[in-house]
Amino acid sequence: METILKLNQLTKKFGKLTAVNQLSFEIEKGNVYGILGPNGSGKSTTLGIILNVVNKTSGEFEWFGGQVETHEALKKVGAIIENPNFYPNMSAEDNLKLVCKIKGVDYSKIDEKLEIVDLLDRKENTFKSYSLGMKQRLAIASALLNDPEILILDEPTNGLDPQGIHQIREIIRKIAADGMTILLASHLLDEVEKVCSHVVIIRNGVKLYAGSVDQMNATHGFVEIASKNLEELDSALGQLDFIEKVVKVDEHHRLKAFLSLPIEASELNKTLASQGIYVNLLIKRKETLEEQFLELTKA
Numbered sequence: 001m002e003t004i005l006k007l008n009q010l011t012k013k014f015g016k017l018t019a020v021n022q023l024s025f026e027i028e029k030g031n032v033y034g035i036l037g038p039n040g041s042g043k044s045t046t047l048g049i050i051l052n053v054v055n056k057t058s059g060e061f062e063w064f065g066g067q068v069e070t071h072e073a074l075k076k077v078g079a080i081i082e083n084p085n086f087y088p089n090m091s092a093e094d095n096l097k098l099v100c101k102i103k104g105v106d107y108s109k110i111d112e113k114l115e116i117v118d119l120l121d122r123k124e125n126t127f128k129s130y131s132l133g134m135k136q137r138l139a140i141a142s143a144l145l146n147d148p149e150i151l152i153l154d155e156p157t158n159g160l161d162p163q164g165i166h167q168i169r170e171i172i173r174k175i176a177a178d179g180m181t182i183l184l185a186s187h188l189l190d191e192v193e194k195v196c197s198h199v200v201i202i203r204n205g206v207k208l209y210a211g212s213v214d215q216m217n218a219t220h221g222f223v224e225i226a227s228k229n230l231e232e233l234d235s236a237l238g239q240l241d242f243i244e245k246v247v248k249v250d251e252h253h254r255l256k257a258f259l260s261l262p263i264e265a266s267e268l269n270k271t272l273a274s275q276g277i278y279v280n281l282l283i284k285r286k287e288t289l290e291e292q293f294l295e296l297t298k299a
């Protein structure tokens, strides 16, 4: 696997506030990464640092194995970290021609990229006549003009209506399916779940989880369980080797027992009954990704 970007203990302080706190993760070619975290968790600051627009306080980051200087490496990076900014009275095509001139790219790329973002038939319209979603799609086309090695997007669907959100996510999926490496920042779990293969969850600048999106939900679930004698039940569950931990859900007078193996509720019931413990509630459940995310990121 080719490493596109490596962050090592990256830290950014604004006065007393540590916006990014010893953050380390790697981006491998061909994957789609989401930096997921609530507002103010340090996502934009992290993107700003790796794109050389925010100075780091300490730590390192390295593009493409560190063989080239960051400003050289950034020529192979397509990024949209601010609101799309084009000349309002010029057509989409003319705006992209300007970008081609700046980036030294052949005009022939324009139609190819507009096709990807589904704007080819609107290329003669002025930028100011575009909807917010179309503006965002044009920005993606612009970032793709020089065939970058990686595309970086900060909250790509912010402010869009459901249809606009769907279109952007479809485009990201399409580009990813063609092999593009993507890094996007989002505060929306379902966005990351829908478009990303990998996720780095951060809160207050600190990494809470990094790994594949599938692995994130690969637990064996838990049982909600109750009996007349909760203490006795608690202690019996604690003795079982397939129970990872037991927590009290006080207000409902029941326990939550997390499983370390794929055990059926009936099997647990049988085990407890054989010890003379009879349950009056037994529900097996798996935490949704949302529950896990909220649990991880709760202050």
Ligand SMILES: Nc1ncnc2c1ncn2[C@@H]1O[C@H](COP(=O)(O)OP(=O)(O)OP(=O)(O)O)[C@@H](O)[C@H]1O
Binding pocket: 014, 017, 019, 037, 038, 039, 040, 041, 042, 043, 044, 045, 046, 187
């Ligand atoms: N230039 C700055 N000066 C001072 N504090 C800043 C500056 N930029 C960001 N911060 C602070 O750093 C923290 C992280 O901000 P950042 O914008 O990186 O978070 P975020 O996860 O991208 O949030 P959002 O989704 O709301 O943009 C916040 O507490 C923010 O107020």
